[in-house]
Amino acid sequence: MILYEEQMELFALIGKNISRDIECYAFGGTAMMFYGYKDETKDIDLVFDEEAAKREFIKALERLGYEKTSALNIYAPEKLKDKHAPAMYRREDSRFDIFSRKIFKTILSPKMKEDVYAVHDFKHKHNLRLKVLRKEHIVMLKAVTERKNDFDDIRTIAEKEKSFDWQYLTDEAIWHYRHGDKWVLLDVEKMMRELKQHIFIEKKYLKQLYDAHG
Helix, strand or coil: CEEHHHHHHHHHHHHHCCCCCEEEEEEHHHHHHHHCCCCEECEEEEEECCHHHHHHHHHHHHHCCCEEECCCCCCCHHHHCCCCCCEEEEECCEEEEEEECEECCEECCHHHHHCCCEEEEEECCCEEEEEECCHHHHHHHHHHHCCCCHHHHHHHHHHHCCCCCHHHHHHHHHHHHHCCCCCHHHHHHHHHHHHCCCCCCCHHHHHHHHHHHC
């Protein structure tokens, strides 16, 4: 497990070991720690918009002793068949789940790139820029990844964040569906139905998902 301060130190150390400027997006438990939703995480979730940046980041991880590991027992078997399944690197109790351009079939939408929650720069000879996705995108992607504890994290965000924008999330899920992601509506609809047992979610959002799916 990695605490927030340890995560910041780790990103700073990775920044010292890169040989070019790199930009990536943080989601999952990593992003949740930047919000203060949780105190620790064992899987650092990142997505890169450039394949070359991803390769350079992995080289830095390997210099720090991280080794490639299997995604079996972490993700659903049908999702691991997707060519955009993550590359996973582990060192002791910490793990990086690294995606390139897509989180399975879910692309980085224009809003994901523009409506970020925060930007952190780890500057040395080269700069590692970490962009933290907004809370609605974190929830959507946790619905997509469906790992152990992902639903508990979604519930934590929804219960703590009174300003959570369900319309924004619904619009994003529909946008992704219309741009080729055939899983996202099913994943988000399933998540909302389960979450309705714990918090109030207006029926209109589920109806919009059903209508978009036809």
